[in-house]
Amino acid sequence: MEAQIIKAGILTIGDELLIGQVVDTNSAWMAQRLNEVGIRVGERQSVGDVYHDIWQALDALGAKFQVVLITGGLGPTADDITKPLLCTYFGGTMVVDAGALANVTAIFERLGRPLIERNLKQAEVPDVCRVLQNARGTAPGMWFEKGGTIFVSMPGVPHEMKGMMEKDVLPALHERFGLAPVIHRTLLTAGQGESFLAEAIQHWEAQLPAYIKLAYLPNYGMVRLRLSASGEVEAEVEAQFEQLKQLVAPWLVTDRDETIQMVVGRLLLERGATLATAESCTGGYIAHLITSLPGSSNWYLGSVVSYDNTVKHNLLHVPATILEEHGAVSMPVVETMVQGAQQTIGSTYAVAVSGIMGPHGGTADKPVGTVWIAAAGKGQLVSRKFHFRFDRQRNIELTAAAALNLVRTLVLES
Amino acid sequence: MEAQIIKAGILTIGDELLIGQVVDTNSAWMAQRLNEVGIRVGERQSVGDVYHDIWQALDALGAKFQVVLITGGLGPTADDITKPLLCTYFGGTMVVDAGALANVTAIFERLGRPLIERNLKQAEVPDVCRVLQNARGTAPGMWFEKGGTIFVSMPGVPHEMKGMMEKDVLPALHERFGLAPVIHRTLLTAGQGESFLAEAIQHWEAQLPAYIKLAYLPNYGMVRLRLSASGEVEAEVEAQFEQLKQLVAPWLVTDRDETIQMVVGRLLLERGATLATAESCTGGYIAHLITSLPGSSNWYLGSVVSYDNTVKHNLLHVPATILEEHGAVSMPVVETMVQGAQQTIGSTYAVAVSGIMGPHGGTADKPVGTVWIAAAGKGQLVSRKFHFRFDRQRNIELTAAAALNLVRTLVLES
Numbered sequence: 001m002e003a004q005i006i007k008a009g010i011l012t013i014g015d016e017l018l019i020g021q022v023v024d025t026n027s028a029w030m031a032q033r034l035n036e037v038g039i040r041v042g043e044r045q046s047v048g049d050v051y052h053d054i055w056q057a058l059d060a061l062g063a064k065f066q067v068v069l070i071t072g073g074l075g076p077t078a079d080d081i082t083k084p085l086l087c088t089y090f091g092g093t094m095v096v097d098a099g100a101l102a103n104v105t106a107i108f109e110r111l112g113r114p115l116i117e118r119n120l121k122q123a124e125v126p127d128v129c130r131v132l133q134n135a136r137g138t139a140p141g142m143w144f145e146k147g148g149t150i151f152v153s154m155p156g157v158p159h160e161m162k163g164m165m166e167k168d169v170l171p172a173l174h175e176r177f178g179l180a181p182v183i184h185r186t187l188l189t190a191g192q193g194e195s196f197l198a199e200a201i202q203h204w205e206a207q208l209p210a211y212i213k214l215a216y217l218p219n220y221g222m223v224r225l226r227l228s229a230s231g232e233v234e235a236e237v238e239a240q241f242e243q244l245k246q247l248v249a250p251w252l253v254t255d256r257d258e259t260i261q262m263v264v265g266r267l268l269l270e271r272g273a274t275l276a277t278a279e280s281c282t283g284g285y286i287a288h289l290i291t292s293l294p295g296s297s298n299w300y301l302g303s304v305v306s307y308d309n310t311v312k313h314n315l316l317h318v319p320a321t322i323l324e325e326h327g328a329v330s331m332p333v334v335e336t337m338v339q340g341a342q343q344t345i346g347s348t349y350a351v352a353v354s355g356i357m358g359p360h361g362g363t364a365d366k367p368v369g370t371v372w373i374a375a376a377g378k379g380q381l382v383s384r385k386f387h388f389r390f391d392r393q394r395n396i397e398l399t400a401a402a403a404l405n406l407v408r409t410l411v412l413e414s
Numbered sequence: 415m416e417a418q419i420i421k422a423g424i425l426t427i428g429d430e431l432l433i434g435q436v437v438d439t440n441s442a443w444m445a446q447r448l449n450e451v452g453i454r455v456g457e458r459q460s461v462g463d464v465y466h467d468i469w470q471a472l473d474a475l476g477a478k479f480q481v482v483l484i485t486g487g488l489g490p491t492a493d494d495i496t497k498p499l500l501c502t503y504f505g506g507t508m509v510v511d512a513g514a515l516a517n518v519t520a521i522f523e524r525l526g527r528p529l530i531e532r533n534l535k536q537a538e539v540p541d542v543c544r545v546l547q548n549a550r551g552t553a554p555g556m557w558f559e560k561g562g563t564i565f566v567s568m569p570g571v572p573h574e575m576k577g578m579m580e581k582d583v584l585p586a587l588h589e590r591f592g593l594a595p596v597i598h599r600t601l602l603t604a605g606q607g608e609s610f611l612a613e614a615i616q617h618w619e620a621q622l623p624a625y626i627k628l629a630y631l632p633n634y635g636m637v638r639l640r641l642s643a644s645g646e647v648e649a650e651v652e653a654q655f656e657q658l659k660q661l662v663a664p665w666l667v668t669d670r671d672e673t674i675q676m677v678v679g680r681l682l683l684e685r686g687a688t689l690a691t692a693e694s695c696t697g698g699y700i701a702h703l704i705t706s707l708p709g710s711s712n713w714y715l716g717s718v719v720s721y722d723n724t725v726k727h728n729l730l731h732v733p734a735t736i737l738e739e740h741g742a743v744s745m746p747v748v749e750t751m752v753q754g755a756q757q758t759i760g761s762t763y764a765v766a767v768s769g770i771m772g773p774h775g776g777t778a779d780k781p782v783g784t785v786w787i788a789a790a791g792k793g794q795l796v797s798r799k800f801h802f803r804f805d806r807q808r809n810i811e812l813t814a815a816a817a818l819n820l821v822r823t824l825v826l827e828s
Contacts, residue, residue, distance in 0.1 A: 016631050018455040019598075020446030021640070023439050027460070032434030041432040043467065044460035046441070053457065060474075075630065076609045116613050136804070138609075157632075159804050184433075195490045195552075199530050216489065217430050218571075226435070277719075283705025284698030287719045291697025294773055294806060296721075303719035304729070305691075305701045311716035311759055315729060345725055359708055390550070390573045392708060 005230060006177045007042040008034055009061035013072035013082055014156055015048040026071045026158055030165065037170055038179035038230065039067060049073060054085055062149045067173060072156030074139040076118045083124070083142075086153055090144045092126030099133050100125065100140040107138055129153075136163045143172070150176070183234055185241040186217075186226040188260070189251040190405050194218050197225070201247045212240055220401035221388075222253065222260065253408070260404045261289045267411045268299040273348035275407065277303040278316055278341035280328060281355040281371065286400045301347045306337065316340030316352075329354050329366050331383050334374040338383075342376050351375045351407045355386075357395045371399050375406045377414050382406065419644060420591045421456040422448055423475035427486035427496055428570055429462045440485045440572055444579065451584055452593035452644065453481060463487060468499055476563045481587060486570030488553040490532045497538070497556075500567055504558045506540030513547050514539065514554040521552055543567075550577045557586070564590070597648055599655040600631075600640040602674070603665040604819050608632050611639070615661045626654055634815040635802075636667065636674065667822070674818045675703045681825045682713040687762035689821065691717040692730055692755035694742060695769040695785065700814045715761045720751065730754030730766075743768050743780050745797050748788040752797075756790050765789045765821045769800075771809045785813050789820045791828050796820065 010030055016022040024046060031041045042065060047053040054073070061068045073082025087094055101123035108115040122138045125131050132141030132152075137160040144151040152169055154161045189197060194216050198205075205214060211233065217224040225244065229237050245255055254263045268275055277286050287303040290296050306312040309323055318336045326332045338352035355371030362368035369390070374383035386402055388395045424444055430436040438460060445455045456479060461467040468487070475482045487496025501508055515537035522529040536552045539545050546555030546566075551574040558565040566583055568575045603611060608630050612619075619628060625647065631638040639658065643651050659669055668677045682689055691700050701717040704710050720726040723737055732750045740746045752766035769785030776782035783804070788797035800816055802809045 015627070015629055017442070017458065018445055019449050019640075019642070020442040020444070020455075021629075021631050021638070022633070023437065023442040024458075025437050028431070028434040028437040030434070031432055035433050041434075042462070043471075044431065044438075044458075046458035048456070057457075076612060113607075113610070116609060118612055119609050159808050162805070193527075195530065195533050196527070198490060198532060213429070215429050215433075215435075217435050219436070224435070226433075228433070279698075279701075282702075283710075284693075284701025284717055284719065285705075287693075287698025287721070288696075288702045291699075291719075291721060292807060292810070296697075301722040302725035302729075303698055303717070303721075305698065305705075305717035305719065307701070307705060307711055307717075308715040308759075314758060314760070315716075315718070344728060345722075346728070391576070393706065394573050396706070 006039045006067065006179060007065050008039050008067035008069060009065040010041060010044045011057050011061055011068060011070045012044070012046045012156070013049065013054055013070065017046045017072070018048045026156065026161055029158070029162065030069055030071075033165060033170060034069075035182050035184070037174045038182055039173060039177070040182065040230075049081055051081060051085060054082060055089065058089055058151070062147060062151065066149055068149060068151045069169070070151060070153040071161050074153065074155045076122055076138070082153065083126075086142065086144065087126035090126060090128045090146055090151075092128035094124045095127045096123050097125045097131045097140060100131060103133055103140070104138045132164050132168045134160055134164060135167065136160045141168070180231055182228055182230045183237050184226055184228050184257070185237055186224055186257050187245060187248065187255045188222055188224050188253040188258070189248050190222045190253050190260075191251045192223070194223050197223055197248060197251070201244065204243055204247055208240060209236065212237055220260070221398045222401060253405070260401055260408065261293060264404050264408050264411070265290070265293060265296060265299050267408065268349070271411065273411070274299055274301050276301050276341045276345035276347035276350045277403075278337040278350065278352035279303055279305050280307060280312070280337070280353060281357050282353050282396050282399050282403070283307055285396050286351070286353070286403055289400055289404070301345050304341055304344070312337060315344065317344070327366070329356055329370055329372055331372055331374075331385070334372040335381060335383050338374040338376045338381070349375065349377045349407055349411060351403045353399055353403050355395075355399060357392045357399070359392060369395055371402070373399070373403050373406055375403075375410045377410050380410055380414060382410060420453045420481065420593060421479050422453050422481035422483060423479040424455060424458040425471050425475055425482060425484045426458070426460045426570070427463065427468055427484065431460045431486070432462045440570065440575055443572070443576065444483055444485075447579060447584055448483075449596050449598070451588045452596055453587060453591070454596065454644075463495055465495060465499060468496060469503065472503055472565070476561060476565065480563055482563060482565045483583070484565065484567040485575050488567065488569045490536055490552070496567065497540075500556065500558065501540035504540060504542045504560055504565075506542030508538045509541045510537050511539045511545045511554060514545060517547055517554070518552045546578050546582045548574055548578060549581065550574045555582070594645055596642055596644045597651050598640055598642050598671070599651055600638055600671050601655075601659060601662065601669045602636055602638050602667040602672070603662050604636045604667050604674075605665045606637070608637050611637055611662060611665070615658065618657055618661055622654060623650065626651055634674070635812045636815060667819070674815055674822065675707060678818050678822050678825070679704070679707060679710060679713050681822065682763070685825065687825070688713055688715050690715050690755045690759035690761035690764045691817075692751040692764065692766035693717055693719050694721060694726070694751070694767060695771050696767050696810050696813050696817070697721055699810050700765070700767070700817055703814055703818070715759050718755055718758070726751060729758065731758070741780070743770055743784055743786055745786055745788075745799070748786040749795060749797050752788040752790045752795070763789065763791045763821060763825060765817045767813055767817050769809075769813060771806045771813070773806060783809055785816070787813070787817050787820055789817075789824045791824050794824055794828060796824060
């Protein structure tokens with residue numbers, strides 16, 4: 001049943017990846033896009049700016065995979081050794097590429113900066129590669145072939161790499177291999193942990209054909225379940241997915257490949273409704289999640305980040321007496337906050353959060369992780385208390401997800 | 415001069431890493447902490463939940479490194495095969511660990527959830543490992559030794575892994591190898607690109623001793639420069655760092671290991687001053703960067719996220735006539751916004767941003783990436799126009815960094 005699978009390795013290069021100063025987001029993005037054109041990633045490797053290590057990684061990945069995508073190490077500075085190494089590895093000579101030179105020159109003219117020797121170096125490429133012009137930066141990409149493997153070297157700057165992948169690399173790979181894409185169907189659940197869900201679907205999972213893979217992807221206190229398969233098995237995946245949906249129906253947030261903020265946006269747009277937020281402990285993170293979505297201005301009006309109590313009072317009209325009597329992390333305060341946001345901002349729905357994210361600020365009565373969330377709609381007002389037990393960053397993420405989920409259920413109920 | 419270096423490999427396991435549904439943040443964090451105790455990371459690998467691939471990665475990394483840290487693959491669900499594999503790899507038999515069992519039981523009691531068969535499995539470990547109890551979750555960690563290499567397997571959930579690293583793994587590695595830590599000195603610059611800086615410091619870089627490494631770490635439109643060395647060379651690193659500081663003085667933001675938001679916070683705290691923000695196009699991201707810092711409530715009061723123009727009018731008191739005449743992305747609007755935020759929220763300083771982040775919303779007159787930023791202080795008011803040329807997410811990040819840098823310079827001038 002399974003179609004022939006093209007497998008790829010990803011190699012990211014740079015000392016910064018090994019000392020932890022930079023999180024490698026390139027690999028995840030590349031893996032996702034490769035999957036979509038039907039190429040499965042078998043392995044990812046990161047090595048430093050060390051000649052021997054890069055050489056060895058090229059050998060190792062080249063021996064295993066038909067495609068090796070490489071990012072990093074192409075910058076203009078002295079710690080970048082990848083380009084000359086690739087030139088030697090593939091048996092070429094460095095030459096100036098006219099297209100890359102025109103690109104570098106144009107970029108510096110546009111910026112009104114003098115072009116220096118070091119930048120001109122960026123236009124040099126091995127004469128044994130196909131040059132991929134960089135529409136978003138100075139370093140060109142390079143497409144090599146050796147021993148039946150395609151090696152593509154791209155800049156490590158994420159938006160430059162992404163531009164090159166979309167414009168050149170993915171279309172070329174797709175054309176070369178002409179494969180059926182890998183099929184993914186995902187759904188998102190909230191309110192139950194991974195173990196519980198696994199128990200709830202175990203009999204169904206046992207009968208799942210071997211060529212359909214199930215994965216549990218917990219994130220933000222929710223669990224995404226994903227079915228994947230490749231080849232001409234769309235109908236079978238669809239049928240299995242429908243069964244899975246039935247089994248997890250009580251906790252189902254969406255059966256599409258959406259985040260919780262995308263679900264909330266879709267529900268509001270369908271109803272011609274709008275949302276406002278009032279954030280204390282999440283400090284603008286809910287607003288950031290929402291406004292990272294293009295088009296969110298069609299349903300999201302804004303937020304009052306009332307980090308300090310004076311802001312809760314001045315902008316959200318929370319009476320000082322309520323703040324004094326109950327404390328900022330309390331049901332009366334979030335309920336007043338949410339109504340304040342709804343009225344002042346003039347939205348259909350609103351959600352408010354107040355809590356203690358840690359590591360400091362907890363008390364015996366209200367330990368770190370205590371959070372109150374309220375949501376308001378058309379004459380509706382609900383509030384819930386949560387207790388998260390993690391570090392500051394994760395508590396913020398969990399609070400944001402819980403707040404968005406509370407709005408989602410409120411919108412569905414109205 | 416260089417002390418003996420212990421080198422480590424990092425192996426992250428999970429299909430989710432290879433289809434790109436999850437960004438691997440564990441590796442960067444582990445690498446950073448290993449460096450701090452004097453262990454250098456030589457390579458990172460990610461493989462899927464595939465028996466042969468995991469086995470091969472253990473072989474490959476074990477042959478190269480004295481320490482191999484492994485995360486992932488320890489969950490209770492059927493796609494996790496790592497634990498039985500490790501048991502076979504290290505020649506053990508699975509046994510129930512009393513400590514792990516007590517931990518799993520206590521967690522489920524605390525959550526008030528029934529303990530199911532699948533969860534009990536989490537208490538099983540190979541009898542050839544030292545068990546590392548998980549203070550934040552159900553899956554125990556495992557410490558193996560084979561052929562002169564230490565292998566430590568930890569859960570993939572970041573906060574569980576971090577807890578285990580801090581409490582057990584790092585102290586044990588530190589004690590075992592008793593090494594001098596790697597020395598890092600970093601500084602942050604703004605206003606010049608990587609190439610220009612490289613040119614400005616090239617003569618100094620040429621005389622840098624081989625045992626001190628320089629790295630360029632561009633991020634958010636700023637460039638961090640880092641010197642690293644290991645062994646008893648602190649004085650020499652310090653002297654070189656002082657020279658570097660002089661050379662980049664015009665663009666120096668900080669000579670400490672701080673982010674721009676940490677610098678702003680420190681400057682405000684030193685002056686007993688406070689900050690408010692008014693965010694249109696960044697949609698709460700500046701507030702999020704600030705409030706992610708523990709203790710930011712000592713200097714940050716809050717934000718008005720005025721995504722919709724009605725919020726600019728209602729909460730920041732931007733006159734409708736100004737909005738109509740000049741448009742939301744204009745100097746008069748950000749200057750009114752920043753004063754509105756400063757007055758309504760009652761802060762010493764304020765910063766406001768309004769721009770077009772893309773991909774839609776640009777016009778011939780104001781293309782995508784056009785941003786106005788204003789900062790206000792004690793009788794001061796400055797505004798600047800920027801033009802960023804990237805995708806939505808990166809434009810948001812660059813705008814936030816530029817806004818924080820504008821506040822920084824304003825505070826330093828007052």
